[in-house]
Amino acid sequence: MIAPQKQLNAIRVLHDVVIRARFSAYEEKSWTLVSSLLDYADHLMNLMTDAEDKTESFAECIEVMAENPDLMLGGLIERFES
Secondary structure, three states: OOOHHHHHHHHHHHHHHHHHHHHHHHOOOOHHHHHHHHHHHHHHHHHHHOOOOOHHHHHHHHHHHHHOHHHOOOOHHHHHHO
């Protein structure tokens, strides 16, 4: 689970990841990139639905994603923290 005050932001982050995966597929980017994005989306969803508080793990995951220039997801941390 994600802390209640961060749940909407977490949904927005997950949405951004899915949209980036779709856009990358439309642009015919590498399937490895699209697969990576979808793997991250799956992991984020698992963190969001876990019975224990995974807010910190969620934030750490999106930080790793934001640092990877290939994923083009630089604004995730700000979206989650806002």
